[in-house]
Amino acid sequence: MVPTNTPVPSATPTRSTATPTPSATPTTPVSPTPGPTIAPDLALEFTTLKNGQYLGYVAQRYGVSLDELVQFSGIINPDVVPIGQGLIIPHHTDLATPDEVLLPDSELVYGQGYVDFDLAAFVEEQGGRLSQVSMTGLDGEQWSGADVVERVAARYSVGPRVLLALMEAGSGWVTDPDPQGNAADYPLGHTNGAPGLLPQLEWAANELNHGFYGWLDRGETAIPFEDGTIARGAPGLNPGTVAVQRTMAADTSFSQ
Incomplete structure (x- = not known):
């Protein structure tokens, strides 16, 4: 269980089994959102052309053919491509993630579904490391762990319960x-990134x-x-x- 009915995806093994459960908060029923319609053996990835790059370099880096890169990206003249051009990388794969819908979109986006959620009280009630930490913000204020979660959630418009669920799965x-x-230094379990809350x-x-947008x-x-594996998000998620x-x-490494 995780905060207010937000499950952890079975597609990727979790790193912790104990997750907090507050009193239930009504959420909007899941309405399946049709996924992008493409060939079933393709997984599309989006990137942009950076300064100093050229299409051949991008194609080689991602292991795709230049012709497919040009085709899927809708490029008319591959010899004249501006910096910042959006590029679609077509990966050929027969791997897909599970098709189980884990949470409604209203739970991921910081909106009306969080009106009655007291983040600070919930964090304090759980009694974990998050309830103990504090840091000095850019404005000189002292921020509690819950304050940090709240500020990130508001800045990125991401649901704080989802952040808490990922944190519990990643480090406890x-x-x-x-x-x-x-786990002491990487609260989200993302050891390939910078440490700290x-x-x-x-x-x-x-x-x-x-992922959402x-x-x-x-x-x-x-x-x-x-592990470098590219899977396609299951249609209908x-x-x-x-x-x-x-x-x-x-x-996480991919596993079926």
């Missing part, structure tokens, strides 16, 4: 007062938004795993589920 910080090893939360919020707006169906799958996949 929500309920464990004394996490050991990497704020950097870890910002990374997770950014990944969640990438990539699926919803850009037709991005690729979910990259830590909603953006919120894809966002959670993508975020957890960053620190």
